[in-house]
Amino acid sequence: MTYRKFKADYLFTGEGFAPADSVLVTSDEGIVQAVVPAAAAGEDVVYYPGLLSPGFVNCHCHLELSHMRGVIPEQTGLVDFLSAVIRQRSEAGGGVAALAALAAAIAAGEQEMLDNGIVAVGDICNTADTLQQKRLGRLAYTNFIETIGFIEGGASMRFSAALGLLAQFEAAGAGAASIVPHAPYSVSPALFRLIAGRAAGRVLSIHNQESPEEDVFFLTGRGDLLRLYATLGLDISFFKGTGRRSLESWLAYFDKRQPMIVVHAIATTEEDLRAAEGFDLHFCLCPNANLYIGGELPDVELLVGSGRPIVVGTDSLASNHRLSILEELKTLSAAFPDLEMSELLRWATLNGARALGLDGVLGSFAAGKKPGVLLLEGLEKVKRLI
Numbered sequence: 001m002t003y004r005k006f007k008a009d010y011l012f013t014g015e016g017f018a019p020a021d022s023v024l025v026t027s028d029e030g031i032v033q034a035v036v037p038a039a040a041a042g043e044d045v046v047y048y049p050g051l052l053s054p055g056f057v058n059c060h061c062h063l064e065l066s067h068m069r070g071v072i073p074e075q076t077g078l079v080d081f082l083s084a085v086i087r088q089r090s091e092a093g094g095g096v097a098a099l100a101a102l103a104a105a106i107a108a109g110e111q112e113m114l115d116n117g118i119v120a121v122g123d124i125c126n127t128a129d130t131l132q133q134k135r136l137g138r139l140a141y142t143n144f145i146e147t148i149g150f151i152e153g154g155a156s157m158r159f160s161a162a163l164g165l166l167a168q169f170e171a172a173g174a175g176a177a178s179i180v181p182h183a184p185y186s187v188s189p190a191l192f193r194l195i196a197g198r199a200a201g202r203v204l205s206i207h208n209q210e211s212p213e214e215d216v217f218f219l220t221g222r223g224d225l226l227r228l229y230a231t232l233g234l235d236i237s238f239f240k241g242t243g244r245r246s247l248e249s250w251l252a253y254f255d256k257r258q259p260m261i262v263v264h265a266i267a268t269t270e271e272d273l274r275a276a277e278g279f280d281l282h283f284c285l286c287p288n289a290n291l292y293i294g295g296e297l298p299d300v301e302l303l304v305g306s307g308r309p310i311v312v313g314t315d316s317l318a319s320n321h322r323l324s325i326l327e328e329l330k331t332l333s334a335a336f337p338d339l340e341m342s343e344l345l346r347w348a349t350l351n352g353a354r355a356l357g358l359d360g361v362l363g364s365f366a367a368g369k370k371p372g373v374l375l376l377e378g379l380e381k382v383k384r385l386i
Contacts, residue, residue, distance in 0.1 A: 014364025057352025059315025
């Protein structure tokens, strides 16, 4: 077997920084052999100025929305953003040219993630539009088949449709797949129960507390979210609120051991974290999308102080300018300067791999893994070495 040997100014292993003068040794195919002192590495060590890191894990993306880059104005607020996405989808043509343009945008979005050092993606799927691209096996995908339906009577129909889409992804061998709820305000109790009943052994994902209005809606049954249902022509006069905040309102549907990626957390408070005590939750930060949609960031210092595992996502090109985990880390570093580089990188590598159940093969430079090798030049540029 021949080996590749990498040395840089800094070597981040996924867990933390290796001692100075460490060398990463991999096979030609990128399988990690060891991290050793330079004195024990032998010849043919290649030095790169910068920082070596395992490949990035994007825990929240909507690749199927890649054709919407720049279409929706920034800082419209959540309700108007969601209304615009729904409108764009309903107005999209189904002709050959439109389908070709959509496929091209999806391929370009995937290439952008590859170019930006991403090796694995937790991807939200409402359609099979990304399936052809994912069959190529260029990234490790976890496919979250998203269900939406706030009207109780439609739960069975919605879930049956999700099962059909799930079967397509499983038959294609395009990565792990699970049926997940879109958001607390868009899923009925009956639909939540159906999702939870089929969740065992699978990682789930949910958009949660993306806006303070979400908590207003659950506490009182009122607020700005009512405009969304009016836009959709839905009568939800039956809903009077739960008297509890959003996170607490849906947690009870799931077993505490159920792995769950909770995305956005703009309005998550200490009260919410107490309600979630004992649940297997990873909080996913998508700061650039949060700024794009509503101009707000979550209380990251609260999440860090709670000891909850944190991961990072890009969201979609409908709500972001780039599919780049490094850009997300730059935004977090600028907004929260006390965050250490090792902590940010751990969120983007090992934590992300753990959240998606891929830490046996990705996320760190542990022997036997094939996590990819990135070179970071400060927080400015990323280059894929493997």
